[in-house]
Amino acid sequence: MENDTNNNSDRNGSVEAFYRGGCILVTGGTGFVGKALVEKLLRSCPGIDTVYLLIRPKKGLTPQARLKELLDNVVFDRVRDAGLLSKVVGVVGDVMEPELGLSATDREILTRRVTVVFHSAATVKFNETLRDAVKLNTMGTQAVIELCKHMVQLRAVIHVSTAYSNADKIEVEEKVYPPPASPEWIVSCLQQVSPEMMDHLAIALTQNHPNTYTVTKAMAESIVEQHAEELPIAIVRPSIVTAAWQEPFPGWVDNFAGITGIMCEIARGTIRSIICNDKYLVDIIPVDIVVDTLIVAAWHTATFRKSVVPVYNCTSGTLNPITWKQLGILTLKHSYSTPSKYVQWYPGFSFTTNRLMHNVKDVLLHTFPAFMMDVLLRIRGAKPMNLIFQPTVVKGLKRPTFIDLLNNKVFWSMLKLCKRIRFAAKSGEFFSLHEWKFYCDNQAALNNDMSEHDRSVFHTEVSKIGWDDYVKLFLIGIRKYGLKDSLDSLPAAMKKLNRLLWLQRVGKLVTFYLIYKLVMRFR
Numbered sequence: 001m002e003n004d005t006n007n008n009s010d011r012n013g014s015v016e017a018f019y020r021g022g023c024i025l026v027t028g029g030t031g032f033v034g035k036a037l038v039e040k041l042l043r044s045c046p047g048i049d050t051v052y053l054l055i056r057p058k059k060g061l062t063p064q065a066r067l068k069e070l071l072d073n074v075v076f077d078r079v080r081d082a083g084l085l086s087k088v089v090g091v092v093g094d095v096m097e098p099e100l101g102l103s104a105t106d107r108e109i110l111t112r113r114v115t116v117v118f119h120s121a122a123t124v125k126f127n128e129t130l131r132d133a134v135k136l137n138t139m140g141t142q143a144v145i146e147l148c149k150h151m152v153q154l155r156a157v158i159h160v161s162t163a164y165s166n167a168d169k170i171e172v173e174e175k176v177y178p179p180p181a182s183p184e185w186i187v188s189c190l191q192q193v194s195p196e197m198m199d200h201l202a203i204a205l206t207q208n209h210p211n212t213y214t215v216t217k218a219m220a221e222s223i224v225e226q227h228a229e230e231l232p233i234a235i236v237r238p239s240i241v242t243a244a245w246q247e248p249f250p251g252w253v254d255n256f257a258g259i260t261g262i263m264c265e266i267a268r269g270t271i272r273s274i275i276c277n278d279k280y281l282v283d284i285i286p287v288d289i290v291v292d293t294l295i296v297a298a299w300h301t302a303t304f305r306k307s308v309v310p311v312y313n314c315t316s317g318t319l320n321p322i323t324w325k326q327l328g329i330l331t332l333k334h335s336y337s338t339p340s341k342y343v344q345w346y347p348g349f350s351f352t353t354n355r356l357m358h359n360v361k362d363v364l365l366h367t368f369p370a371f372m373m374d375v376l377l378r379i380r381g382a383k384p385m386n387l388i389f390q391p392t393v394v395k396g397l398k399r400p401t402f403i404d405l406l407n408n409k410v411f412w413s414m415l416k417l418c419k420r421i422r423f424a425a426k427s428g429e430f431f432s433l434h435e436w437k438f439y440c441d442n443q444a445a446l447n448n449d450m451s452e453h454d455r456s457v458f459h460t461e462v463s464k465i466g467w468d469d470y471v472k473l474f475l476i477g478i479r480k481y482g483l484k485d486s487l488d489s490l491p492a493a494m495k496k497l498n499r500l501l502w503l504q505r506v507g508k509l510v511t512f513y514l515i516y517k518l519v520m521r522f523r
Contacts, residue, residue, distance in 0.1 A: 014454055015045070015450065016046075016047065017047075018155075018298075018302065019041070019295075020047030020048070022115035022116055022155070023049050023051075023113040023114050023116075024116050024118065025054065025091075025110060026054070026117075027095055027117075027121035028120035028121035029054070029070070030070050031124075032253075032255055032257075033241060033287060033290055033291065034053075035070070035075045036247075036252075037118060037291045038053070038088065039248050040247065040248070040291045042087060043079050043084070044457050044458070046082075049113075051087055051088050051089070052110060053089070053090050054091050054094075054100065055067055055091065055093070056092070056093065071085050074481065076248075078248055091106050091110070093106070096135045098143070100147060107147070110147065115151075115153045115154060115156075116156050116158075116298050117144065117151070117158070118160065119141065119159050122160070122217070123137060123213065124213060124257070125213070126211040127211070128211075129198070129212065130198050130212045131190060131198050133215070134190055134216050137219075138216045138219045145223065145231065145233075148231055148233075149227075156232050156233075156298040156301045158233075158236055158297055159220070159235045160238070161221055162213070162237055162239075163237040163436070165221055166218060167209050169436070170436060170437065171436070172313065173439045174310075174312065174313050176222060176235070179218045179221070180218055180219070181205060181215075181219065183219040183220075186201075189201060211427075211430075225309050228307060228308055229307050232301055234297050234298075234301040235310070236293055236297050236311075237311065237313050237438075238285050238290045239283035239315040239316065239438070240282070240431070241284075241290055242260065242286055242287065243260065243478070244287050244477070245286035246286075246288055247288040247291075249477075249481075250473045251480065251481070252481055253287075253477045253481055253482055255482075258424070259284065259428065261421070261424050262425060263478060265421055266335065267331065267334075268342055268345075269343055270344050271349050271366075272348065272349045272365035273350055273352060273358050274349060274350075274351055274358075275353065275358050275425065276324050276352070277433055278324040278328065279323060279324075281317040281321050283317040283438070284327070285314055285315060286465065289314065289459060289460065289465075292459050293314045293443065293446060293460045297312050300445070313439060313442070315438040315462075318437060318438055319463050320464075320467075324432060325351065328349070333471075334471055334476075335347040336497070338487075339490075339494060340483050340489075343500065346497065346500040346501045346503070366422070367418055370417065370418040371415060373414040443460065443462075447460050
């Protein structure tokens with residue numbers, strides 16, 4: 001990137017020094033990326049004065065209760081004993097509310113003290129209505145920017161977007177493209193037309209996009225670009241964010257969303273067929289690479305400020321490519337070497353672009369086995385409960401978790417699980433049937449412009465990731481942090497996997513024998 005002669009920072013200063021004495025505002029701090037971002041800021045930039053988190057009430061919990069729940073998370077174990085969590089302050093607010101729903105007091109504190117803003121709050125639901133997606137992703141961004149305009153000590157604003165905000169293009173440069181529709185016009189429609197009309201509008205807008213998420217993120221980028229001259233603002237576009245490579249812990253992950261859930265079910269043997277062009281690149285990016293990019297991008301934006309909004313494509317496909325086929329092979333390889341005690345069938349699956357073939361496999365290898373499992377559980381007297389979609393309080397078990405269900409503390413209908421997996425796979429089909437080339441010059445510049453010491457603390461260089469080792473860490477992380485299954489159970493899990501292998505072999509022999517007998521009978 002070319003240097004602008006007008007900047008307010010010492011270009012020879014370190015990233016850590018840039019944050020020293022500063023106050024940070026983070027939206028979306030309770031999300032996957034947000035948690036890792038807050039932890040890394042506290043641990044690697046100890047000179048930070050305060051980290052403000054914008055938190056709204058959710059699921060019957062007050063913002064204060066949500067903050068306590070957040071700080072109890074295992075992700076903060078490395079900074080907990082150092083007493084750094086006292087720097088985290090919750091601020092009651094909601095990006096979907098006018099002026100972020102801030103009180104006058106909190107607004108005054110933020111505008112007076114905040115030096116760096118990370119806006120990562122967004123709805124990542126691929127089936128979100130256009131109305132809600134616009135409110136959170138587009139109007140929420142506008143509200144954050146309006147607040148930033150009043151911050152007297154502001155040095156940098158980082159807007160977290162997505163690499164797929166321009167999913168309608170094959171090659172994506174590090175620049176802001178014209179949005180699918182004017183953000184101002186869409187917001188006007190939101191306020192004037194009926195929900196039904198908005199649904200029709202959503203269909204028109206997503207003709208070349210996979211969902212309302214990517215469309216509204218593109219419009220949010222347009223809003224950011226409009227304020228590049230008056231604010232030190234930049235955009236970071238991660239691709240498919242996955243488990244940690246190194247920090248805060250190798251393999252750390254805190255949800256089963258997207259590709260993480262798919263890999264989990266592949267390892268458990270419940271997914272046997274996936275719609276995908278396995279020759280295409282899968283652009284996955286570890287969460288700690290994303291977080292370090294965000295932190296360094298704020299320093300970089302303040303240090304090398306330009307009148308045009310800097311965009312950082314935080315992706316792997318161009319710098320360190322891996323195909324879907326390679327990812328699938330590695331996933332199976334490490335599913336066999338580090339199985340979980342929750343493995344349900346011997347892992348094995350195939351990619352296909354033939355929808356008819358996939359649908360046949362879906363019925364034979366997903367739906368039918370799930371139905372038979374439900375029948376067996378009913379015969380044993382178990383009562384199926386749809387707890388994933390409608391959380392219910394069960395006697396002695398409040399808000400059952402995924403692990404409770406796997407431990408058979410309650411009976412989770414396998415047909416419901418099958419439906420859930422099918423929906424997750426369907427949501428990701430657009431990404432598994434398309435390929436993009438992301439240009440990453442600005443992303444590479446982050447590593448080049450840092451000092452040697454900063455490069456040892458903040459890892460933004462994607463080319464150093466070894467995919468074989470990473471996928472192993474990813475699956476162990478799913479096992480440890482997702483399924484809560486420690487490696488102590490590995491010997492028993494290996495025995496179970498071996499039994500399932502022999503059961504599969506016997507099943508195949510019986511199937512072939514029955515087919516042979518049937519063919520011979522009708523000859």
